[in-house]
Structures are given as structure tokens and as C-alpha cells.
Amino acid sequence: MNVVSNKWIGQRTIRPDGADKVTGRAAYAADATMPGMIWGKILRSPHPHARIRSIDTSKAEALPGVKAVVTAKDIVDFPVDTPVPLGIQDMRWMCRNVMAREKALFHGHPVAAVAATTEEIAAEACRLIEVDYEVLPWVIEIEDAIRPDAPILHDFLRFEGRPSNIAGKLEHRLGDVEAGFAEADVVIERSFATRPVHQGYIEPHACLVSVAPDGKTTIWSSSQGQFMVRAMTSLLTGIPQSDIRAIPAEIGGGFGGKTIIYLEPVAVMLSKKSGRPVKMVMTREEVMRATGPTSASRSTVKIGARRDGRIVAAQGTFYLQAGALPGSPIRGAAGCAFAPYDIPNVHSVGYDVVSNRSKVAAYRAPGAPIGAYAVECVLDELAEALGMDPLELRLKNAARQGTKAAHGPVYPRIGFAETIEAALAHPHYKAPLGKRQGRGVACGFWFNAGGESSAQVNVTEDGNVVVTTGHPDIGGSRASIANITAELLGIDYRRVSVLIGDTATIGYSNLTGGSRVLFASATVVTQSVEKVITQLRERAAKIWGIDPDAVKWEDGQALPAGDNAGRFPPLTLKQLAAKASETGGPIGAGVQLNTTGAEGGFATHICDVEVDPELGIVRVVRYTAFQDAGRAIHPGYVEGQMQGGVAQGIGWALSEEYVYDRQGRVDNASFLDYRMPVCSDLPMIDTVIIEVPNPKHPQGVRGVGEVPIVPPLAAISNAVYNALGRRFYSLPMSPPKVLATLEGAAA
């Protein structure tokens, strides 16, 4: 790790894109327009499950103002028997998700699309498309989908030799759980359920696409990765990647939900057919019906401990609802569930279950909150049974450097125990509680990620710096990159501009997701800046006529070092930039790398709730989140990630859920009825950043964005138990459910 002066790292600098975002200048996807632009609109299935016998688009095509109509015929087909993986996705499922092929698999599934001169004409044309459906029996909930007589979504899916809605299974094993449980003095086993919740980004999916007659394609869209947009669109349209320029618009939230595409390939085909630029913007209702929420879940967790509190065995079974096509985050649920603890015997199994609702997309630490909810609630009961403080129980069993996790790795230096110790020592943990109040704690883990990143660092002729990276900035990462660049170069951060390149101007960079962006981009930016500093030293050496090794870079200037110290006056970045042409040309460097060494993120949360027994309302009244960030490059945005993750977890625990009607349709597809926390629902969310540097990163960075959503579900559940003396085993603990339980208890 670099030892640096920390003039800028750790400072709350103003983000480079800040002024644009507080004045309304920042250009999000839906803000883009082009001359000659027309509007695209999607026709969606009115049935949760139906075979598509035929589609007649002739009436729509004849409507004046309609310029193009697209169906599944226009999207490249990937036959179901040959996997075509792209990242964690599979193009077999993506091609069927963007446009229904053999069958419509959920209410809201796209079946056709129209581009017309106005949005109204496009909508009218959609109404004129005639689809002949054979309506099929449907199934939505996990428990129904895994019944032997359940309607089967996909004939090609087999589980244990039979047609099934179970699309996959993932298993982690460590030691021997049977033997482990035999050693236990106390064993607790409980079952839990969670509902699907949506990422809830405020910006609906949007894109503007222009396909020129020579096939050159430009896409402005809101996504968590312009290279993902390019790759998937290329595969689904047959246009080579080199002909597609995907430009990342500012993104209005994603939380994982924009790691796949919905509109782009459809808009490309509409644009190609019509010869006009095409804009598509989803309505909120479309977002709620047809874009990925995360899975509902059913889990059972069993944990055994000795009387001294040492956990000896743990077993977990997690069923996750994938939606219409395979791919629920069972790896996150089964893999992260027990990862915070040093448990000698673990068996953790995840099942991927398809059903007739929209295909899941990643949601912040995908799957991990589901696993942690069950495990951390059982730990609470275990602590009570053992007569132990719940944090002490966790500390006693906390994973540390050298712990072998069931999902594979042996941990290097991690800061998990430090988060528990900080929570134990925090005044919040000892503060008195009021009437009807309760306190709960929980911990959480997320893998974090490295992967491909590219950066280019150029010195301008006037001696300032422009940094370009390839990851959409979803929560302030440009600010952190400015801090790091300023720190390494020894210049004021205001002299550093940070831009996000498009697919034609910067090298391949993987998604903004997995809590990987700052880890990976800081690595390539650091290496690029180091190369720039080498060039600067060489230029100064040339001017002075000495060896480059005899020049050092300090405080934004080149200094003669060693024997030459003091022989020449220092040369600043500005002076060297001015002489760049004479000393060898432009100064700049880029690095493209597949980064490794992202180490897991750990968190411990304390939550106080107050329950209103008349109304059944649970209010979070105090919340403190402790997290090992490795190194907080910009503490303001680290805190922001922690607070945002906690708020989403509070919504998941208390108010958010998909509700389906008797026809298999989402019954609450609006922000009014799908209840995300609003400002008056929440208290201040206190944060404690712990910095145990990641030994495998130049600045010690660990990912921070995802783990804060992992503990809240259980922390809140445990707090509700502490307040009421009754446990809930399903989420959300919404007012009707809480009231029913309280009334049931009273009766």
C-alpha cells in the first residue's frame, strides 16, 4: 500500500459532477434528444402465462405516423439448449426477456414494439397489434411453483430427472454438519419468508438510439455499464460491437437493476427499420411490472452451539424466486449467509425457482440480505437460549484472518471483529430504551468484486489533469477518483477533471456493480498516474540533463534528488506541461487491467424501533451502522452508501412488497402503493466507518456499497422482538401484519 500524505484522500471534496447535478444540467438518458427523433413504445402481455400463437402487426403498421414495428422475429434467437453466458447473465434468457419468444411468461412481458412520430400514436399502434394467445395456467409464489402438480414454465428445465420449475441448485459444504450438530448443546431451527422488493431507482429505464444507414449505432442510455449495453445489444441485434457506440448517460439510480438491458436492442431494431433516431422511456408502472425486482424467498436455517457460545454447525436451505427465467441470486444467499462466522461445519444450499413474474435483476448485495435475515434472526434466538449478549455471541464466532469460509476463501486481514467491537463500545448500544421500544443487532457480509477496468490519465497543455474511466458514476465515484489522483500527483483536486468515457473512447470496463467500482478504478487510475509521474520525472531529467532516477516527484513538482539535490529549481506540473512538446510530446498514460484482490465487506448494525400497538406501525427511531470500508477515500460518499443501504433495508423489512392479484398481475405497480421509505419515515442514520486497509489494494479500498443492505432485515426483526416479545418470521412487518399478530396475541 502506498504511504501518502492524505492531503486529499479522506477529504470531503466537492464532486466533479456536482454543479451539474444541483442545477439541472446533468444529462440523464431521458433528457437526450436528436433531430428527427421518434418515440418507441412496448406492447406487453396481458397474461401471466400464455403461448403466443401469432402476432398480426398489419393494422399497426398501416396507422399514419407509425414508422416501424418489431417483434421477437427481429431479435437474435439463442436456442435454449446452448448456454451463452455473458457475465452472470445468459443470452438465452436475455433474448427471451427483452421480447417474449415462444411464450409470454409474465404479465407485462414485452411481445412487440412500435416506433411512431409521437408517443400517443405509438401507444395507439400498440393497441392495434393483434396477438393470438393460448392462455396457460400460471404460478407465482415459490411454494406453489415447487409443488409436484405446478404449471411448468419451461419444458426444457429438468430437476432430478423431471420437468420442474427448479432451474438450478448451488451447494456449499464445509466439514461435517451431522457430526457438528451432534456436538451442540443448543440447536435452533427456524423458517423464514421474504417478499419480492424492487430496487426502486427514481429514474425509469430510458434510452435514445440512432442507427445510421451504414449500421453505425449510437446508444445513449441509463445503465450500470456502457460495455454491458454494447455487448448485449450486439448479441441481440447482430450488429458488431465495433459499430456500436454506447454512451453512458448520467444514471438516476440502479442498485443492480440496471446491470441488464430491456429497451436498447428493441430501440436499435426500431431505429434500424425506421431510419430514425428512437427514444424510449419506461413509465413507472412498466418499471414495476417488467423490470427486475429481487427474489421472494423461503429459507430454513439451523444453527447449533456449545454452551460456551461456540457455534459448531450450521445448515441453511434457501429457495429464491427467479421470476420468468433462471438466474436468482442463490450464490449471494447461500454463500454470504454464514460467511461472517468461523463455523467448522456448514452446509448451505440454494434453489433457483422460476415462476410467472418478471425476471429478477441484481439488487444491492444480491441474495445476501435474504440469507443474513434468516441466519441473524436465528443467532438472536441462539443468544437468548444461551443467555449471551447477541453481539458477544457474534464476536466469539467472528471470522478473522485465516478463517476458512464455507463458500471457499480463506480470509486475509479483515475488519469484521472490529465492527462488532465498535458496536459494543458505542453509546447507542447502552442507551436506555423508551416504552414500546426495542433494540436489535445483526451483521452482514458481501463478497465485493474486482474485474476489468480501464483508465486514461492525460496532462493538459496548461498543466492540469483529465482522468477518464469506464464505469458509470452512480454515487459519487468521480469524487473519489479526483481525490486519489490529486493525492498521488500532489496537486489541488480542483485541477483534476474526471470523466466517464463511452465504449469508443475508453477501454473495456466491467459493470458498476458488486461494490467493485472504486476498488477497480482506483487500481487502474493509480497505475496510470504512476506512469504519468514516471514521464514527468523523465521530462525534468531531460531538461536538467541528469538521470531520471535522480529526479523525484513531490508536492506536484519534480525535484533533483540524491547528489543533484538543490542543483536545479523544482519544475512544476504546469512548467513541465508547457515544455511537453520539446521534451518528447504529450504527457499521459492509460492502464487496462483485470483487477483482483477485492476482499469481502463486513458490517454490524444496531437498530432501535418503536411499535405503535394501535396502528401496528413499526418505526425505526435510532440506527447506527458500523462497517469496515478498508479506506474511506471520500467519507461523505461512504457514509452515503451506508445510509442508503440501511434505508433500503428498512423498506424491505417494514413496508415494501410486491402484491399480486388473482389474475397474476402486480397489484401495486406505483410509488403510491409500493411503499418505499419517505423522509418522514426515517431517523438520522448514524455511521461509523472502520478502516482496516485491504492489503491487496494500493489505497486499501474495500467495496462499500452493498454490505449495508445486508444486516437491516434481521436487525429490525430482532428489535421488534425485543420490543414486543413476539417474533415475526416473514417480511415485511407491515402495519396489517403487525396488527393481526398483536390482536391474535391479545385474543
Next chain:
Amino acid sequence: MAKLHVSTTINGEPVEFLCSPQQSMLEVLRNTLGLTGTKEGCGTGDCGACSITLDGRLVCSCLMLAAEAEGREIGTIEGMAQGDRLHPLQRKFLELAALQCGICTPGVLVAAKALLDRNPDPTETEVRYWLAGNLCRCTGYDKIVRAVLETAAEMREEAAR
């Protein structure tokens, strides 16, 4: 259908536009007038991303007909800074990192300014209930509420000077 001719004032400047009777103010601001700082998160009055002021009152522009702008004064995010001088709320939001993705920010700022115009000394609870119509999915509201309270305090100090 024949279009309506509307004369109005936006951010202090006279503006004329044509709209159909059913078009929303949000649609006209964004698609006709190119004022895309005002955002659409839902179109149903539930998220506040489209917040503007109408004769000084805070409204959701997605729920307002464009024709209603006739003879009225509209305020949008584009009118909040004075030239290159940011409004104190805008400055404070940047200082305190009170935005992440920034899509809710224009609406939140317009709403917060409408609050401080009415109530220069709001309590935390008053800020939270006033902003309850502005959804933010990124921040958990903590830094937003702090930024509004701190700005209010600074503006009061400034006024007392």
C-alpha cells in the same frame, strides 16, 4: 386537436408555448421548452422529482396541465442559481454530499427552497414532513435533512448580519 397558446413566466422570463389541452406542465417543460432539469420519476404525483413552484407554491408538474400556466409564474431548478452563484441550498448539498445519483436532487432542492421561503427556521420534523413527497432512493435522506437544516441556519445568520 387544436393546440392552446399559453403565455407564462418561467424563472422570471416571459415564455410562450403551444400545447395540447391534456399535456402536463412536466411534458412541456421537458419536451417542448428543453428545461430537462425537472425530472420524471413516476408521472403520478408520488415521487416529487418533477417539483416546481407555481406562483410560489410547490406543485408536482406531472399533475399540472400545461394550459394552467397561463398568466402564472413558474419556478424550476434552472432558475435557482443566480448566474454562476449557486443558491445556498445548492452549495450545501454539494458540501455535505447530500446527493448520490442526483435524479431526485432538482425536485428536492425546489421543495426545500419552497420550505425555507416560508419557514426560515424549520425543525428536523418539519423538514422531514415537508420533504415527505420527494422520494430519494440513494441517500436515506440523512444528508438531505442535515443540508436543509444547516442551510437554514446559515441563511438566518446571513439575514441577521
